[in-house]
Amino acid sequence: MFEVTRICSLQPLAVCVVLFAACGGGSGEGSSPDGGSAPPLDAAPTADAVPTGDASPPAPPPRTPPEDGDPTTYSVIVRVVDEAGAPLPDSTVALPGLTEVADERGEVVIAHRREPLSAVVAGNGRLAEPLVLGHEHDTQTVMVRLRARASGALWSMHAGGDVMFARRYYEPLGDAPPLIDPTAISTSARAVVAPVAAMFAAADLRSVNLETVVSVLPESDAHPGKRIVINSHPDTLAALDALGVDVAVLGNNHIRDYLDQGVSATLQALEAGGFEHVGALPAGAGSVQLPFVRAYDSTVVGLLSYSVLSGDPNNNALARDGESLPPDLDPADAWEYEARSWGFSGSVLSVPTTLRRAGSAWRLFRDAEDEMSESERAAAWASLSGVYPELEDGVARRGHGGAAYWTTEEAQDDIASLTRVTDALIVQVHGSFEFQTQPSPLAAEIARAAIDAGADAVLFHHPHVMQGFDWYKGKLIAYSLGNFVFDQNEITTADSGFLRLVWDGASLLQARLFPVHLGNFRPNPVADRARLHQLLTLWEQSALGAVAERDASGEVRVLLRAADADTQRGHLRLRPDGVDIVATPPASEQFELTLPAGASAAVPAAGLVRAQAGGNGVLLGRELFVWGDFEDYAADEAGTGGMQWRLDHSDAMLVIADDAGHGRGYATMARDADNESDASVFTSARVPAPVHRWFVEDGAGVGAPVDGTPSYTISLLARREGNGEPYLRMDLYPTEGLTPDAGNLGDVLLPIDIPADGAWHEVQFDLASDDLRVAGARMEAFRLNFRLRPPSSGAARFDIDDVRVLEWRPAAALGDLRGAFSQVRNPQGDARTVTLEVLPLHQRP
Template identity: 30%
Template sequence: MRLMASTALALVLAFGVGECAPLAAPHAVAAVAPASHEITGQLGIVGGSADLAALEVRINGAPARIAPDGRITGIATDADHVQLTIRGPGIFDAVFTFSPSELAGADGRWTLPAVEAVARAPGRVELFFGGDVMMGRRFEDPIWNERVLIHPESRTADMARLLEPMKPYFAGADLASVNLETVLATRDLGDAPDKSVVFYTHSDAAKVLADAGIDFVTLGNNHVYDYVEPGLASTLAALDAAKLPWSGAGRNEAEAAKAARLDAGGRAWSMLGFVGWKGKVEPNQVAEGGKGGAAFGSDEAIEAAVRREVKAGRSPIVQYHGSSEYSHRPTEISERRMKLAIDNGAALVVSHHPHVSHGLELYKGRLIAYSLGNFLFDQYFPETQATYALKVWMDGDRLFRAEMIPIQLLDYRPVPAVAGMRQAALRRIVELSAERGTRIGLAGGHGVIQPSAAIPVPQFCAGPAEEGLIAFGYDLHRPAAACAVDAPTSRDLLMRGDFEAARYGEARDRSWGIDGGTLDFVGDAHRGSTAMAALAAGDAPMTIAPKTFFRPVAERRLTLGGWIRTEGPATLELLLQEQPKGASRTKALESAPLRPAGTRQVAGGGWQYIRFDIDRGADAAALPLRPLLRIGGTRRAVLDDLLFLAWDTDAPGRAYRSSAGKK
């Protein structure tokens, strides 16, 4: 039996509207009880055909059945996540991960969104790209009394464990690449330029990456020369010892400009890496003459390197490190240089450095990914933790298909993004790409670009009102179905307040802190499978808050809302803390004043909705800030579906509006 190629729209139609779960808005998902659940789904093959009888289909590792028409049936035992894997002859490995709340309909049935696997074809290769990677600093020496992730006595095993959640997504690729944004050394080399931030990761990371299935690292970035010549030499020695190819830096300018020439999928690829600026410290970060450093991505250097590889009969892939940190879009100079690479024959351009994702663009039929964001990194800013990894299938040097796999940085490691974190990651890349005329569809919870197929535009839909708010989101089951479309008027700064993405294997969300008690993530949820529980250490009130500030918030009006259940009557007080201009983040977290923003009384027993509306005043400055919720009178409180909304704005991310009209 063989199933021919289909588009995302065809899969949805074949699946049947009656069997699709509704939009994953807060109103639509019932609480998920611990149990085993039958799961159904639908597989389509794109770009060719495959013998479905020969495929191995698994749900959380257990065998599942696939029918001649591609219908999948299996059982998932109670778990925080449901992972579908499809492998076999004639296709590239396909992996999809969901939270139970994304599968469980109001009728209790669990249904997978329609999924697609890419058929193998002559000359077709699969490439995987992850963003910024380092495994030093807070992995070994954490802040805020957090747990250590990498121990000296178990270093390689600890490092390998950090890659495990995403390994199924890249292990089968013909060529997998990341941006290694760190020096590799066995110790702090000490002789660093006067930079505000320098990185080093133990040299064992090179072998760990290679053993996990990473085939190449780009070094064209602003941290490869953090410890000048000794650090660069140590990095290159570690990579060479691990037989892990690299490019984008070198012991001199000529070596830095060289491509890593790799053969993958029967094609000759040339991997080029560049950093977009020289840096202000001395010595600077780029290779010049006989001095080492990163390859400087000037117009002339990019043009010369790409043309050289094209002339040699190879297909160049350019990775460019540039644009502004924490921005929404590339800088003008970065965009120009990336397009220049395409103009001169690059098959594909992938960029990083902003630590957050940017949009993608089909430029002259070739793909530019303007920023992947972080992949394995110890930043604790919430804005950096919803991003994506990129899979690209090339037919020769031409794009067949690209998939954007939403990921979140959980416990500093990459894991598949689900629920609210998926919605935030997807909306950002869908809308920023649409600005450039590039359409991203949805299939299996992934973003999809496929120039040869008329993939429908996903609809960002308004759900029914709940507690005075309307949630917007993509329906993963029917992404292009007509729906109530309206303009969101607020953005959710928390993104993961539904707590469905709060744990993955051993990883736990470390973005929350508590004073006067302990926190845990539990299955006793208001909706979905996970909630956050606070247990007081004594009779004094406990205070729960994000551990750090959200990056500058300019909006005057804010709302904190969500569901709470307490053992008995409790008093809730909302406080707002801002980081004053000129104050360090650490100092402000310790001593900046706490501004009262309202109190509420709740009765004990069942779930109750709470909402605090905040007006910062007409002269509110754009400052980093965070909410703190003080809970008194009860020893235990469980919170779920929390929102922290900034009104009168609609930046990319999760979005809401007031059901009573514009807030």
Template identity: 25%
Template sequence: MPYSRVQSKQKAKRKRRWPIVAISALAVALIAAVGVYAAILAGNGDGDASPPAPPVSTSSASASASASSPPDDATASPVESSQPAETPDSAPSSEPDDNGEVDQPDEGAPAETASPSTEEPEATPETGTTNDPGTSAPTGATVTLAFVGDILPASTVGKLIDQYGVDYPFKLAKPLLESADIAAGNLEAPITTRGTPAENKQFVFKGKPAYLAGLKNAGLDVVSLANNHTLDQGWQGLSDTMDALDDIKLKHMGSGADEKEAFEPVYIEHNGLMVAYIGVSNVVPEGSWKAGPDHPGVAETYDTTRAVAAVKKARELADIVVVMVHWGNERADTPKDAQFNVGHTLIDAGADLIIGSHPHVLQGFEAYKGKWIAYSLGNFVFTTKQEYSKTQDTGVLTATCAADGNCRLKFDPMYAKASQPGPMEPEQGKALLARLNKVSYRATVDSNGRITAK
């Protein structure tokens, strides 16, 4: 297995712990010695000297020495106005759609029973920052979170990027993405120039590292790698993807060198509110793709044990907990039973928002115990056909969330033409919102895209 920067970072973190512990212990010993010496001097003085300071506990000194760095500020750039771009005349119109992969059913990827990790999450620059649970957000503070579906910077989309530039796919959606405080999506391809293509798969993707600049420029802040294409080029391709995302400071979750890293949340702070993002997949082509104690891969949720543990840990540290899940049947308008079961389980564990992807089409929303599930946001930037297809119906979901985890939802409908999503015509948008209203559960989607609980 190639030795990647992802693994070297983990090794470096382990090495850094020992000097910190040793220095902390030495500091405690020196402080104690000074205190004893001061007491002896005070005893020989005039009798009015101040008493010696109380001894410093080892745990306090260690905690101070190893405290995590301040959370990153995820403030988005100001909104830019954008004129609709002309669809390139040479954009492909008849290439086969890459959406047609038929995934194995749930029972095709055996569940792996695992006990939840008891280790505290490490706050590192690679995985985000954790907040101090003792600090509180400003009264009335809110954070706006934008979400999009599948992003495929490869295949036909890659050819378009090569021709028109990295910003081409996101040009019309950028103003809406940038208007949110934090924006997230599902990255549906490994980003690498190396790797070994996966066998026995109908579609195997690979995107160039330069393509990631388009996601960053569009205002995306975090992407999930927990999906059925992230290991299309093996562990080498996945580790390259994680390194490339780190290089441009685009946060990621849902995969790793082992299960601890794969299930580790990303923490982003804005306006005094801490938001945790967790990525998991209920679509795994084969068991070897699942991250294990000493095995790289994706965070899976056929068995929800580890996902539930990750949500509970994030709940202790974050004001808002988001889980992005890859699940469901392709081109299905309604969720399957596993989506209901997993979604409800994760909310019961403490999640505030569940954001789904993989079906390549939009599915409805559900209000469940005061929280929200978006069962599928469909494709966002993906291969498209010339003729109308529901796989080209897309949009941006915006959640305005308070410190108590309560969120107000709004969906802005878009249509992707030549792999470039843009706002729908008013009548077309209202028709799409009406369809989403019909397929939602205990929720209403009105003609303006506002989503409310029934």
């Protein structure tokens, strides 16, 4: 079908002119992109930075993992070694329900497993290491290095993203049972986090962004003006205990969802549960937070938490006196247009009592606030919010409690003061645009201000999706850790992970990411294809160099921006034992592909592909949905696949069997002539498919797309029996959105015409961008809904497997951008030879 030749392994920015036979020097152990051995950016770990140690006596020869010829199982050896590579006999590998002890070689054999496994590798007097194993490790020996704590300065930290236990945890989608049983809240909350609990707990310091009030307050006590309020029962804190959480980060926009009584209730619940907290202040405590400070052997660690989300922008948008009522006014917004009696008499703010809308009253207060004394400001706010309780203010100021508020001058003073009494300081900030893949310019500015003041790492929350990493002056910035335990039902909000930082005092030795996917709102460590897809997507976002910013048209767009001189983009390196976040890119590799007319081929190496072959008229494709093969990629002990799919009927089910089209998992639907409705299997969340992903600002400050017009391919394996009609219904949506069952633009029906012979057949639909318009509106997200109509007689069955959705972009439009492209297609009428330059994700030995 096509020919592929690996040409060379290139150092970044170099030009390769030699053939594969002459290749040498990739990014092996101890190398760096400039050919030297020392990493640039002195405090930013490289992929191969490991401490050294004393040599140990040689161990017996290593063994080879067993092979059984069964492609549906995998076997692996975990070899536990010290810093110098010497074996560590009697170290342990803790698997779910089982702990194995390493032999004299330091090895543990894990044989003939079907499902991914989470593990914690530990040794006496050494830092424990989390580990995820899957089919990608089949027949491999995975070496895990355990660092000795002998220096007294070694410590580790795990940080997770947004956490709550409310809403869909009690009222799930469809017919699924609730994840939290109101009669057994503690037990079921522990079960929610069970798949990731042991791994996350394997650190010295563990923090999560607890984005909820924790109380038994009734809904009537919630903030009356906030659309989204979150309240979790105190017994759900058992999940934090299962995770080993030491400190709950509270500097966020939900800590005051139930006003001051909610703040106080949350702090009391955490303290009663034995948890530290940082980033929130009760009423009367002022606006300066108490930091979290703890000593780990000889190292004193500090943590600060802030929110940049005050509520002021929402108040600024409120309707003022004299503005006309919109014809389509949402009843929930009707209060904005109510005129209420308010006035205030103070030394700075003095306004007569009269009827005013909230927007006008707010502006009177806002315009005078900076001139008021602290006492007058508190009194004025109490008066104003007493009449207009819908006004928002989620941060601690104006005489009430809330999140610690980030203002650069005050926060830098806090940071500088804390650095004088700590060895290492981590700052966590809540801000940036929700659901955007890139940080806002303000987030980038705040991170740099924190580091300039003395922070050793800065972690962000709030977007609810993962974002990339920067290294600024050698310090790590993680722009969003996404959701860790949350109930949002979008495919992008389900991709998550936790950050692992290993320190020697204040020096960051290693930064790692452990990918997690929220299947049915439970955090599951993932392996194999799901992990690979998640890592490539995140690496693309990190290496791209862009910000999410509102352009002159008012739209928030991903705008390409160059890094400043003090910044290096974060890169991901996949090693057998984990994923490193590093400051330098790997050496690139080149591949030459010859594609016949109309042919497609997989990119030969997983990585970021530079669109340098645009002149040949080819298309580059990315996977939009990675869960279509119904295989098990989650280390959740369930042993089943089908994550991110919903079955609407007892006659639709997931099957794990040897007669699958590929692997062992597939979905099946059955109908008979007595049925009146379709059976269906559909994706549980919307999958984003934006018309454009990347922009640059034009002369008027409006984002201009730089990624061309997309097209799409949907492919699957399908088989059927009987005369029931199978088809695919694509449900189209204008946004990725929060409520998958609302706002449907319409649908596109695609008949699946295959013989009713009980055999698997390949099915493919090629769609232009305009094919996904409904009444002139172009979709931005979709759900796949496979359906089987009842037969006219007898019984019918319809099975699906290996569902894939590819988005194609013209390489010519992408220029020198690097993307997470996995396919290349030649749509031309003759054969084309293209050269692909790839930054490989896998760390080469």
